[in-house]
Amino acid sequence: MSDATQPTQATEIAAAVRQVLGDSLGYLYPAALRVALRTDIAGHLTDGPKTAAQLAELTGVHAPSLHRVLRFLATRGIFREDTDSAFHLTPAAHVLRTDVPYSVRSTALLLTDEMYWKSTGRLEDTVRDGSTAFNDIFGAPLFDYLDQNEESARTFHTGIADLSAIEQGGIAASYDFPATGKIIDVGGGPGGFLRTVLANNPGLHGVLYEQDAVLQQHQLDDEAIAGRWETAEGNFFDVAPTGGDIYVLKRVLHDWSDDDSLRILQAVRKAMSDQARLLVVDAVVPPGNDPHPAKLYDVAMMTIFDGKERTEPEFKELLAAAGLRLVRVIPTPGTVSILEAVTA
Ligand SMILES: C[S@@+](CC[C@H](N)C(=O)[O-])C[C@H]1O[C@@H](n2cnc3c(N)ncnc32)[C@H](O)[C@@H]1O
Incomplete structure (x- = not known):
């Protein structure tokens, strides 16, 4: 044959x-x-x-x-x-x-840190039984581990914040934000993206919604946005702040399984008025065999977070399950897209 x-x-x-x-x-x-x-x-x-x-x-x-x-x-x-x-x-x-x-120095230091390479070394275990290798090796899910390990937390948050610093200008410029209103960045890290959006849009107010330890390192003390921001501490699985015109989940959902992502989206959906919009900012896995950063990061996501990068139909389904409707997908100059959703 x-x-x-x-x-x-x-x-x-x-x-x-x-x-x-x-x-x-x-x-x-x-x-x-x-x-x-x-x-x-x-x-x-x-x-x-x-x-x-x-x-x-x-x-x-x-x-x-x-x-x-x-x-x-x-x-x-x-x-x-x-x-x-x-x-x-x-x-x-x-x-x-x-x-x-x-x-990208600090981001590359994060991606080559033992948190990543040790977990990836156990990819076969993850594929065999669907477990998250990181949790087995380090004894806790990543964000719980970071709560207990100051140096690893610094490595993680600095690496993510520096990645955000490179892409946030291009993302902020890719969306036509309203002239006035309130933007709530859910799991917004130290706030670099929120700061950029507020600086570009002088009529907007912003809320950085995060965990306390991250809020303590916030980057919002900037004269250009003085008096137009506040921080709010909380757990995005339980609740999100109300009163937002625009909600943002940037590089958040890819950290989580469909079940956990649904809980986050449901909390945000509950906080949203019927006029509010949600911007999910994540990589979207394209069809076909061509290389794409989303396909690369996706494999890391499964060993480290029990997370995943998603295709457009997968995002649409996930959003629908939370009572949200995907309106459009807006490309950005970087690897992520903006998925705009409204209440269904
Ligand atoms: C991958 S980072 C993305 C940060 C930021 N949105 C960005 O794009 O740079 C995910 C963020 O989710 C936050 N986070 C994790 N669990 C959370 C929870 N239960 N409630 C609120 N924020 C949480 C983390 O502190 C972290 O800053």
Whole structure:
């Protein structure tokens, strides 16, 4: 029996074998990236190229090992080695710097933190029985674990806030906010997105609804929005503040299972008047085989949170179950979309 997908040519077989073996060692890439992040190689290259020996001297690490890691990263476009063995910044290396507005350094430190890689190492358990690997390894669901582990909480919230800082301008500009009214950001983190929306829309007032520990780190003390915001502490599974014209759930629902997401949506639905709108801001999984960040993050979500990235029909169904109607899906310049919903 012949199968059209079976490689027959030696070159095809060699390419398939090379792909699978390369993918089998794919975990080396985030490990190497983490070394570069932790030693701040990008920061040390800001004032010009340096050899691995010079970088090792500056960072206090083993020079030959650092050279091998940087040579490997250069194969992925992070740093470039010249013929004099000096390493240079590349566009992908620049985003690892701390001193640029588009820095993903803290987000990459979060995504390569043991909270993520240890959980991903147990992906097979998650697939076999549907359990959340993080909970087994760390002894509690992620947000409960963060309550007890200050350093991990700092790593998590800084990584998420810095990711938000990069995308929030594009998201805020993608939606036509009303000239007046109240916006309530449910699970809004330290409030970077709310601050951006309020700064762009001087007639709006805002409420940052979060857990107490996160509210203590809020970023709303900004002259541009003075007197137009307040914070509210609470549990979004139980209740959401009333009186909002626009409710926002940005990068929240993907942390949770359908059952838990439904509880959050029901709490928000209960708080909404018939004129209010809900903006769910999350990645939407597209159909087809093409790569998309949502398909990547989706696999991480199942080992860490019992969460998931969703397709548009899945969002529509979830919203409908909470008494909400999906009106439209608005793309943003980043990986997330704005799903606008009204009361059904
Ligand atoms: C992935 S973060 C997203 C933060 C922010 N919306 C953003 O896009 O950057 C999820 C947020 O949900 C908050 N959260 C988790 N459980 C919560 C609860 N039970 N009640 C209120 N907020 C909660 C967390 O503190 C965290 O800031």
